[in-house]
Amino acid sequence: MSTVSAAAVEACVASVVRADVQSTRAYHVGDATGLLKLDAMENPYGLPELVRQEVAQALAGATLNRYPAPDAVALESALRTATAIPTQASVMFGNGSDELIHLLIQATCQPGDVVLSPVPTFVMYAVSAQWNHARFVGVDTLPDFSLDMAAMLSAIAQHKPKVVFLAYPNNPTGCAFGIEEIQTLIQAAAPGLVVIDEAYAPFASHSFMPHVLEAPNVVVVRTVSKQGLAGIRLGYVAGASAWISQFDKVRPPYNINVLTREVAAVILRHHEVLDAQAQHLCMDREKLSTALKNMSDVLEVYPTHANFVLFRVGKPDEVFNGLKKQGILIRNVSAGHPLLAGCLRVTVSTPEENEQFLSALRKVMAK
Numbered sequence: 001m002s003t004v005s006a007a008a009v010e011a012c013v014a015s016v017v018r019a020d021v022q023s024t025r026a027y028h029v030g031d032a033t034g035l036l037k038l039d040a041m042e043n044p045y046g047l048p049e050l051v052r053q054e055v056a057q058a059l060a061g062a063t064l065n066r067y068p069a070p071d072a073v074a075l076e077s078a079l080r081t082a083t084a085i086p087t088q089a090s091v092m093f094g095n096g097s098d099e100l101i102h103l104l105i106q107a108t109c110q111p112g113d114v115v116l117s118p119v120p121t122f123v124m125y126a127v128s129a130q131w132n133h134a135r136f137v138g139v140d141t142l143p144d145f146s147l148d149m150a151a152m153l154s155a156i157a158q159h160k161p162k163v164v165f166l167a168y169p170n171n172p173t174g175c176a177f178g179i180e181e182i183q184t185l186i187q188a189a190a191p192g193l194v195v196i197d198e199a200y201a202p203f204a205s206h207s208f209m210p211h212v213l214e215a216p217n218v219v220v221v222r223t224v225s226k227q228g229l230a231g232i233r234l235g236y237v238a239g240a241s242a243w244i245s246q247f248d249k250v251r252p253p254y255n256i257n258v259l260t261r262e263v264a265a266v267i268l269r270h271h272e273v274l275d276a277q278a279q280h281l282c283m284d285r286e287k288l289s290t291a292l293k294n295m296s297d298v299l300e301v302y303p304t305h306a307n308f309v310l311f312r313v314g315k316p317d318e319v320f321n322g323l324k325k326q327g328i329l330i331r332n333v334s335a336g337h338p339l340l341a342g343c344l345r346v347t348v349s350t351p352e353e354n355e356q357f358l359s360a361l362r363k364v365m366a367k
């Protein structure tokens with residue numbers, strides 16, 4: 001038997017795969033080989049030797065031949081000790097919060113139902129809505145990236161979204177929306193579900209987690225990724241058990257593998273290590289912001305409540321490529337939304353790496 005021609009396969013693909021999938025470019029994760037990676041809000045700090053040894057031990061003892069147990073009891077208990085999740089709230093884990101965003105839409109939206117978000121924001125809300133046949137409605141923020149409340153309220157009244165995603169703090173802007181404004185939106189969106197995405201909670205001064213049971217239509221989504229564990233892929237959603245038990249029905253069984261469970265449980269028992277790292281990053285974030293503000297060619301530096309800084313320059317593509325030539329990878333978000341014109345996003349890192357970035361930026365700007 002001979003292998004079929006590529007053209008024959010292409011013909012089948014073309015007639016079967018969704019047209020919108022075929023016309024989409026794959027989510028681009030840039031090749032960072034040899035570059036200083038300041039593009040993805042990763043924590044630059046490693047773990048102390050003692051914790052690493054505990055991780056190694058837990059992994060050595062992991063039951064690899066069995067499917068994961070249905071309930072991640074040890075993990076959930078470590079998480080609840082490390083985090084202020086209300087005792088009465090239920091928790092469901094996801095393979096990263098990306099998976100949870102997908103599952104929340106899947107559990108709520110029929111084809112054509114609306115998922116709404118202020119934009120610019122995290123792109124996965126729109127992507128997940130599309131793949132679930134929901135309709136994404138983005139409502140522009142004001143130019144300072146705060147909420148346009150009049151526009152949000154009228155869009156909610158018009159579209160009656162099944163789900164409203166609010167990234168708090170927002171990515172890629174770093175902005176923390178007003179607390180009372182969010183409360184107003186929660187009331188206006190009811191019975192629609194408001195998902196507060198707190199991916200950057202470790203770097204923010206306020207959280208909705210303690211208040212998640214105070215309204216009937218709110219859940220809080222979190223991830224350990226930005227906190228220092230991006231590699232293990234673990235997110236969670238907390239809220240009233242009536243919501244969580246419905247989401248749980250669309251969750252693929254065994255979505256959190258045993259290795260992730262073991263590692264996360266050990267490290268969350270040492271959460272003070274991650275907390276201290278987050279505190280350092282918050283202090284260094286202020287230094288980085290100040291240094292950027294002092295550069296005359298940086299047109300604007302936006303206030304941030306996350307572990308990254310958004311800033312505006314005159315020629316974002318030139319600056320981005322110039323930095324890359326100097327071995328530094330940041331994120332060029334300037335084409336992502338009209339309000340982001342000229343904007344670049346840099347992850348806060350160690351003092352040394354922040355300095356490396358700043359001196360490369362000075363060189364690039366001087367040209």
Ligand SMILES: *Cc1c(COP(=O)(O)O)cnc(C)c1O
Nearest residue numbers: 096097098122167171199223225
């Ligand atoms: C990074 C990010 C996520 C994704 O987190 P994972 O758990 O790594 O999938 C979710 N929401 C926002 C706002 C983010 O910035």
